[in-house]
Amino acid sequence: MRNHLLSLCCLLAFALQAVAQSTPQIMFQGWYWDYPKTGQSTTGPSGVSFNWSDTLRLKAPALSQAGFTHVWYPPFAGNGNRSGGYDPRDLFVGPSQTSLGTLPEIKSMVNSLTAVGITPVADMVYNHRDAGDLETNPAVKDYITTFASGNNPSCGFKRPFPSDRYRMVIPIGGSAAEGAGTYYIKMRSRGNIFNGAKYAFHATTNKIGGSRWSPVVTPDVDLTTSADVFQYSAQLGRNYLNRIDGNGDLDEFAVTVTTNDFNAAGDLLIIQAINYDSEYSDHLPIDIFYVPANGGGAYNVADFTNPFGAGYKLQFQTYTNFGNMPSGRGALDWNGFRPHFTSSSPAGWSQTTCLGPQWSMQSLDYFYDYDHNIPATKDLLVDWTKWAFDDLGSKGLRVDAVKHFEPSFMRTMLEEMRASGRTPNLVVGEWYGNNRAELKGWVDAVYSGMNTDTRNNVQVRVFDFALRDALKQALDNGADPRNAYFNSLRFATDGNSFGSGNNIVTFLNNHDFRSDNPTFGDALVHNNPDLGYAWILTNNQLGVPAVFYPDYYGYPARNTTYGNDVIGFNYHPVGLPALKPAIDKLIQVHKKYITGSTSMDLLNHFGGSNTAPAPNNYIQSSPNKVLIYQLNASGSVGGKEVLVAINFDNQPLRVDHQIAVRNGIQTGTRFGDVLGRSAFPFAVVDGQNRVYMELPAKSYSVWVQDAAPLSVTLASTTVCAGESNTLTAAVSGGTAPYQYQFSAGTVAVPGSSSIATASTAGVYSVTVTDALGLSATATVSATVLQPAFAAAPTLSQTLVSGGQSLTLSYMANNAPGSCAFAANGPFWAEIASNSSFPTSTTLTPVTADATQMVVALPASLNAGELYYLRVGYGQAVYSPAASLVVSTTLTIVANQTVVCPGGQVQLDASGCPAPNVVVWSTGQSGPSIIVNPATTTTISASCVSATNARMASPNTANGSLPTGNQGAAEQAFPKKPTASPNNRQSQPK
Secondary structure, three states: HHHHHHHHHHHHHOOOOOOOOOOOOEEEEEEOOOOOHHHOOOOOOOOOOHHHHHHHHHHHHHHHHHHOOEEEEEOOEOOOOOOOOEEEOOOOOOOOOOOOOOOOOHHHHHHHHHHHOEEEEEEEEEOOEEOOOOOOOOHHHHHHHOOOOOOEEEEEEOOOOOOOOOOOEEEEEOOOOOEEEEEEEEEEOOOOOOOOOOOEEEEEEEEEEOOOOOOOOOOEEEEEOOOOOEEEEOOOOEEEEEEOOOOOOEEEEEEEEOOOHHEEEEEEEEEEEEEOOOOOOEEEEEEEEEEEOOOOOOEEEOOOOEEEOOOOEEEEEEEEOOOOOOOOOOOOHHHEEOOEEEOOOOOOOOHHHHHOOHHOOOOOOOEEEEEOHHHHHHHHHHHHHHHHOOOOOOHHHEOOHHHHHHHHHHHHHHHHHHHOOOOOOOEEEEOOOOOOHHHHHHHHHHOOOOHHHHHHHOOOEOOHHHHHHHHHHHHHHHOOOOOOOHHHOOOOOOOOOOOOOOOOOEOOOOOOOOOOOOOOOOOOOOOOHHHHHHHHHOOOOOOOEEHHHHHHOOOOOOOOOEEEEEEEEOOOOOOOOOOOHHHHHHHHHHHHHHOOOOOOOOOOOOHHOOOOOOOOOOOOOOHHHHHEEOOOOOOOOOOOOOOEEEOOOOOEEEEEEOOOOOOOOOOOOOEOOOOOOOOOOOOOOOOOEEEEEOOOOOOEEEEEEEOOOOEEEEOOOEEEEEOOOEEEEEEEEEOOOEEEEEOOOEEOOOOEEEEEEEEOOEEEEEEOOOOOEEEEEEEEEEEEEEEOEOOEEEEEEOOEEEOOOOEOOOOOOOOOOOOOOOOOEEEEEEEEEOOOOOOOOOOOOEEEOOOOOEEOOOOOOOOOEEEEEEEEEEOOOOOEEEEEEEEEOOEEOOOOOOOOOOOOOOEEEEEOOOOOEEEEEEOOEEEEEEEOOOOOEEEEEEEEEEHHHHHHOOOOOOOOOOOOOOOEEEEEEEEOOOOOOOOOOOOOO
């Protein structure tokens, strides 16, 4: 079974070889049927102005960034500013506002798209035209009276001319012979075949006014519910509802016109007989007998057997005169439309052309159909295309309703465009229908007879309605999704498919699907449209994929108000999210990994069988509920094999599935899930060339050979206070490009999205998101070093007085890895009575720099007390504390004051608190000393710091110390006692 499966894979791969494009074309349909038109705008301070050309213009950069290469914008030449655009009138867009915007606004939109690398795709309506001026149309008269319901070798059955596209008139008054009187109008089916077709009969004059759609006399008279009679009396300006009988029965309407009913100088008796609630029928007046009011004899003014005879007064008028357009261009009259005369006859006229090609049902569904065989018509439409290419700058063409006109026109038009140096880079025709033979047949017919240069340089494409229907049925009606293989223009094996995607545009939804029954084929996809987009966007073999505006940006709500209009949108899906995030990722997958792939394998094709051959093992779900396929690495931009699985099932998919082995695949090869939507980050090839895939219900994912999971690391520098810490993110795996989101407190570095700075210490993070939406996060602890003091400050004095100035000297630790002080600090000092500084007084420097400051001590310091002083820097960096003492009064007491020469005297000093030391003028230190004076002697003492005591000279008589403001005392020893102020005593020899 393994060998059989591999043979099947090889067979499929051979069948699906394709010419790969280096740059994928992806089209965006930039509108939907009921998009807000300029004519629906409101005005005033609270009003809304709708301008769809501005909408697309403003979205151009984002659409380009997402990967769209073409934007198809709405038809631009519609009849009025509320039109859907498919009723073109002024082809060259004069000064009037269209539903899309004014001509300058449309050009601005097109220019904005072009500027960001997007090709604007114009919606060209070559089939029909609408809303010209009224003119008499002899070809329509000839067709209705002579040929409708007949047969013709070139088009078969000649369908009726649409009854709402013409009116019949008889000139009355003025120079006309007819005027006041009664007109007996006999209506009948020309071929007697439209039995039961309903129509509304309406007669009026210019003076009376009104029409079938706006009668001046109401209500309508319903004759369909009453017994059939031969003659009905019809009032001018009123509708009469009747039906055609196919048995030769006549409906006669007696219309009486008085002199008060028409303009005597000249008027028209206007007759309409328009179908309603039924198909178009071939009814017409076979006779109109006129009985003059003045009593003259009756005569027939409309004998349909002789429509071009002298007595035939009935004229047929159509709105086909386009000779007076606001743009001043695009002139055409009835000669350029269907039906048209083909040659002369003895009577001056002859058989008219058909209403359209045989396959189109000659329906004239779209206003007045061009006759492309008429040189004036062909030339006009080619000129219009050149104008759209040059003046509008639209280098892509979406061609509407190609079913309804000859493909030879497309061939001729493209040849002329190419010959004039105008080569559109995308041409796609809309053949509305699921028949692959017709879809492919149209492309083949356009190419048939095309010159070699045009054929080699213009790829003619067609929308794959067959594929769309297969996806619609799978998503909304539970059909086998593999019909996307079997029924598409790309993969069908019945001969009605193309050998590549070069002639195909794929799509899931568009503006034409407006049924409000979600199960119908002409309804939009209502369930899980993302699965359909996964199929058309994750392979390059199907053709150019197209994305529908509401699928991408979201559907408008029901009963949305545009100006004074409430749009029900009852045909739109409800509750669907905007698919922009998902579609953007799928486009990136296509661009990064799939573009250029030369072939693909439909791994679960199995010839349509629901039983998977071994060694495939469907643990959960089944082959007829999924699409599983593989894109060849050969030629692809990623150079890797790509696996895709799309699960349409209501349950999870769990399967061991065999894959095609090539391009380095072997046992153990890993396929990374680049979308991260499956149960595991990798699928690993086992010994039977299988990979295990597990997906949730209604989901999909993409696996790429050797793709690594997204990961990120974050590194930080170590800096000194006042400097910025650099945070650098390093990414591996995932799919570029990446987006970086740093945590709060960081500052982006210009020119680099992966680097940021932080000025304070702390824990920082970065989250990286790749092009496919996968995310990874890393954190780092950023360190900011503070300078440290090398030691306690050196004080200019340690025995001080309150309020005095004091100089503090200090330096930063200069060990390797240490930080220096900033010259401008900030620096300050603190003084406290406790070495742990539970409370302190801040001293603002008088001057300060990186090595020294001057402060003023508080005046309130307590005499004799020990204090501690430290230096502060930056954000609470402190030096070790230095101590100082506030000076006090030193007292000396002698044990005797009168001694003999050489006698012993003990001197005691008090008032010098520790750790200060009493230094005597004798060079001794300590609170008590013994002296033996030989003569009368004065001995002094000073209270100094221990450091200064060690530095003192023993010969310093007054104990002068380099630190000022010391407490000092003296003791004199005279020969005999004398009174001594200032603690001085005399001692004799």
